Every structure is written in C-alpha cells, then in structure tokens.
Amino acid sequence: MSFSFSSSQDESHSTLHSGNVVSNTANANDSPQSDRNDVDLATRIHAASRAIHHKLHHGVVGRLLLAIPPNTNSPHLYALGISRFARIYSVFETAWREYLSTSSHSSSAELSTNDQARYHALLSQAYISTLARSQRLTSDLTNLKTEWGDNITTAQEGNDVAVRDTVTHVTQTCLKKPYVLLAYSWIMYMALFNGGRWIRDQLINAGPQFWFQQNENIDKADALIGPSFLSFWFFDDAEDGEDVKRAFKAAFVEASRKYLTQDECADVIRETNAMFQHCLNIVSEIDLVVALEREKKDEELRNTNFRGLKAFDRHVLLTVIILGVSLAMAVSYNGRFMTCLGY
Numbered sequence: 001m002s003f004s005f006s007s008s009q010d011e012s013h014s015t016l017h018s019g020n021v022v023s024n025t026a027n028a029n030d031s032p033q034s035d036r037n038d039v040d041l042a043t044r045i046h047a048a049s050r051a052i053h054h055k056l057h058h059g060v061v062g063r064l065l066l067a068i069p070p071n072t073n074s075p076h077l078y079a080l081g082i083s084r085f086a087r088i089y090s091v092f093e094t095a096w097r098e099y100l101s102t103s104s105h106s107s108s109a110e111l112s113t114n115d116q117a118r119y120h121a122l123l124s125q126a127y128i129s130t131l132a133r134s135q136r137l138t139s140d141l142t143n144l145k146t147e148w149g150d151n152i153t154t155a156q157e158g159n160d161v162a163v164r165d166t167v168t169h170v171t172q173t174c175l176k177k178p179y180v181l182l183a184y185s186w187i188m189y190m191a192l193f194n195g196g197r198w199i200r201d202q203l204i205n206a207g208p209q210f211w212f213q214q215n216e217n218i219d220k221a222d223a224l225i226g227p228s229f230l231s232f233w234f235f236d237d238a239e240d241g242e243d244v245k246r247a248f249k250a251a252f253v254e255a256s257r258k259y260l261t262q263d264e265c266a267d268v269i270r271e272t273n274a275m276f277q278h279c280l281n282i283v284s285e286i287d288l289v290v291a292l293e294r295e296k297k298d299e300e301l302r303n304t305n306f307r308g309l310k311a312f313d314r315h316v317l318l319t320v321i322i323l324g325v326s327l328a329m330a331v332s333y334n335g336r337f338m339t340c341l342g343y
Contacts, residue, residue: 039265041256042249045186048269052276057195059283064199068206075211075229078203079144079152081286082232084163085188085279086137091167092184093134095174099123099181119178122259126182126251130244131189136231143228147213159292162285166278173271179264182256183271185248187279192233193245200233 067077100123145152173180208221211229226234235241256265 039257039260039262040253041182041260041265041268042186042253044265045183045269045272049272049276052273052280056276056279056283059280061195061199063283063286064202068202069210073210074148074151075144075206076148076151076153077290079141079148080289082137083141084160084282084286086134086141087163087167088170088184088279089137089188090134091170092174092181092188093132095171095178096123096127096181096185099174099178100127116178118259122179122255123181125255125258126185128244128248128251130235130237131185131248133188133192133232136234140229140232147211147228159289160285162278162281166275166282169274169278177264177267177271179260180268180271182252183268184275186252187272187275189248193241196233197240200230203230203233 063081064078065071067075067081100120102120141152170184204225208225211225212221235244237243256268260268
C-alpha cells in the first residue's frame with residue numbers, strides 16, 4: 001500500500017510505521033493525498049461478514065414479527081429491543097464527535113508521519129452529520145415512555161450484560177484504534193438503508209391502536225406514528241435517505257482508500273465481524289429478558305389463580321357445611337314430626 005503527500009513525480013515516499021507502504025509517485029496534477037491503498041474496504045467487509053450478517057438479519061427479522069400484531073398489542077417488545085441498540089449508536093456516535101472535536105490542522109507532511117492527524121482526516125471525510133441517529137432514538141424512546149408509562153421498559157440492571165460489554169468494547173477499541181469507527185458506522189448505518197425501510201413499514205402498519213394507548217382521532221394518530229415513535233427510521237430528504245446513502249458510501253470508500261493502511265483495513269474488517277457478534281449476543285440477551293418477563297407474568301397469573309382458587313374453596317366448603325347442617329336439621333325435624341304423627 002502507498003501513501004503520497006507530495007506533488008512532485010520525482011519525490012519518493014516514505015514508509016509509514018502503521019502499515020505496509022509501497023514506493024510510488026504522484027501525478028503533478030493530483031492533490032497531496034491522492035495515492036490510495038488498493039483495498040475496496042466495503043466489498044471486503046461484505047465478503048468477510050456475509051455469513052454472520054445473514055444470521056443476524058434473520059434473527060432480527062424473525063423477532064420483529066413477534067413484536068408487532070397479531071403477536072402482541074403494544075410496543076413493549078419493540079422498545080425493549082431498540083433501547084439496547086440505541087446504546088450502541090450513542091456510544092460510537094459520541095466517540096466520533098469527540099474525536100473530531102479535537103483540533104487538527106495538519107499539513108501533508110504531518111499526515112504522512114502522524115497517525116492521529118491521519119485518523120482525524122479520515123474520520124472528518126467519512127463523517128455524515130445527517131446520518132446521526134442517537135438523538136432520534138432518545139426522542140422515540142422518551143415519547144414511548146410518556147405514552148405507555150411503566151408498560152415500556154428498557155435495558156434493566158442485571159439483564160443488560162451483553163449491551164454493557166458492547167459499550168465497553170467500543171469505547172476501549174476506539175481509544176486505541178479510532179479508525180475502527182468505520183466498522184461500527186458501516187454496520188449500523190447500512191442496516192438502516194438495506195433493511196430499515198421494510199422494518200419501518202412493518203412497524204407503521206401495526207397501526208395507531210398499537211402505538212397509542214388512547215387515540216380519539218385515528219387519522220391524526222396515524223400521521224403521528226412516525227414523528228412520535230419511529231423518527232429513527234426516517235430521513236429528512238426528498239429521496240428518503242437514498243442521497244444520504246450514496247454520500248455515506250462514497251465518503252467511506254474514498255476516505256478508507258486515502259487514509260488507511262492495509263493493516264488498518266484488516267482491523268476494520270475484523271472489528272466489523274466482532275460488532276456483528278456483539279449484536280447477536282444482544283439479540284440472545286433480549287430473548288432471555290423476554291423469557292424471564294413471561295415467566296414472571298405466568299408466575300403472577302398462577303399466584304392470582306391460586307389465591308382465587310383458595311377463596312373459591314373456602315366458599316365451597318362453607319356452602320357444604322351450611323347445606324350439611326341444614327340437611328341434618330331437616331332430617332332431625334322430619335324424624336320428630338313423623339314420631340308425633342305416630343309413624
């Protein structure tokens with residue numbers, strides 16, 4: 001791989017300690033950062049993660065159908081799931097913004113010798129502000145809690161180990177290798193583009209009765225579903241996110257070729273698979289939480305039925321006693337009456 005930051009054809013290029021560099025020359029008309037590595041990072045990620053991506057996709061789709069009518073009549077399960085993934089968006093988007101907030105006005109020469117300056121240039125070029133989802137997710141979850149109160153639960157203490165492990169992993173990895181933010185962005189944002197519209201349609205089709213506890217005006221409630229609870233899945237543009245998708249993919253490919261070494265590209269690919277596995281762990285944890293909730297509800301129902309049965313048994317026993325006493329009194333009275341009649 002080569003990095004060139006000079007405009008002279010005759011100037012040879014130095015080797016970066018962070019990756020393998022091949023001697024190369026630049027065209028005099030090229031920009032200082034015109035040389036690239038030969039890695040098509042997006043294609044390599046797709047090839048390397050195809051199997052685990054397929055597994056996660058089917059896991060999410062299958063569970064989505066269990067979280068909407070006719071399998072359930074409230075957004076409780078949806079909120080439980082999306083709240084966990086919201087924490088992933090929050091941690092990597094925050095890390096990205098904080099890294100870019102550090103001042104960096106490096107020259108071409110500094111980019112060739114200073115990794116942090118190079119990473120800053122990489123993440124600046126790859127950053128698409130309109131893609132940020134954290135605030136939208138916070139708004140959606142806040143509105144759901146306002147609408148449904150205690151019926152909406154999110155990640156609970158002790159039942160969010162997989163989520164906390166993911167957050168810790170992302171935080172620590174970004175401190176060591178900030179360029180792997182590309183891996184997280186590729187997974188979490190491309191999911192919005194490739195399957196998000198279908199998921200959004202399923203959620204909207206659940207109807208206002210599903211999203212609102214009380215909706216006196218059905219038409220109005222229907223129009224409020226998206227802005228109130230599903231803004232995460234929407235883009236504020238005429239092309240419904242297609243232009244944002246094109247910009248993101250172009251910036252991703254351009255920045256990775258311009259600023260990453262081959263070894264760093266390999267790191268991004270490995271981290272992509274690691275994040276897919278973290279997401280699978282979170283899905284499995286959601287299954288566990290749902291199972292525990294159902295077990296708790298079943299136990300409460302059994303206890304309620306048992307208490308009701310005990311009350312019923314007491315009522316039946318009292319009735320039997322009363323009937324028994326009444327029958328005994330009747331038999332006794334009948335015997336005395338018959339005796340009086342001379343029988």
